[in-house]
Amino acid sequence: MKKHKFKVARLMMVAALLAMIGLNAGLSAQASSSYYTVNPGIIKTKKRVVYYKDADKRVKDKTVAANHYAKITKVVTATGKAPVLKTNTGRYVTASKAFVTKTAGYQNPKRYYQVQYHQIKPHGQVGYTVKRGFEGIKTWYIMRKMGTFGGYDKYNQATYNAVKNFQRRHHLKVTGNVNEQTWLKMGFSKTAWTAIDSYVAPLGAQAWEGRSAHIEAMIHQAYRYLGNPYLVGSSSSPKYGTDCSGLVIQGLYAGGINPLPVSAIHHAYPGNEWNSRNLWASKKFKHVAYSQRQRGDLVFYYQPGTHTIWHVAIYLGRNRVIESWPPRIMVQPIKNGQRSNVAGIARVFH
Structure with a gap:
């Protein structure tokens, strides 16, 4: 009788063990399909997610909204727990594909200027001869x-x-x-x-940083010229002055935008005095209503009487812009006694 009970108990243990193995196999299969088990590189959040200070997700760090980007250094998988992703900031986030998705990094929609993540190169002849009409x-x-x-x-x-x-x-x-x-x-x-x-502003934002970082990179570069003189046809190093579109060109470069055919080199060539007009005419910027203006947008102005574009500035928010306008590069109200006729707003980053 005792021998029989022992045999039944052993069979029950084996059955339980087999069931557990099957359950774990099912969980593993589920994890491999529903979670990232290898490093995705860069992720973007699909909805609100919580970042944690520890891999066990006991200590909350912050909550981020959808479309937040992060660089992942490794996948952490503890026994019996769902995988989590460790970011380059040392924080942890879920590896669930329902909440985060693998991406090549922050990018504009295809119809607009694409964000570059390799240093933008000079476009035009480096070491050009200066002739009549050049600026x-x-x-x-x-x-x-x-x-x-x-x-x-x-x-x-x-x-x-x-x-x-x-x-x-x-x-x-x-x-x-x-x-x-x-x-x-x-x-x-x-x-x-x-x-x-050959000067092209260095990139100021990484692929795993979002829209705000790219806007700040553009504005930070513009601020490097603050106080320098207004110089027509100029778009070079912060050692020098610029004109209005020359300032914008270098700001765009820092944010990863190459606005060809407009370029810093060609900006000095005859016929390129009004690159503000060429930027305004570009279909690779999204034009938005004045009431919808946001930090990082470009503000275009037209000349009274002719209604032709003659100026461009970078919007800082709170009705302030950074611009190059005679006599220098400065922060000014979006409208003032010198130029108040706004033609429209162009959005650089989406």
């Missing part, structure tokens, strides 16, 4: 050297004539244009000849 930093240097700068850095006839005389005096080929040889003879450096052209 920008090189022209500014040349005009001051030739004594023809009167506050407007456009390579005019007086500068052309002065350069020809300079070339004759120094036994250079007399063209009236400034190539690298003439530039060096004027006492400027070989480094500056290419560095002025």
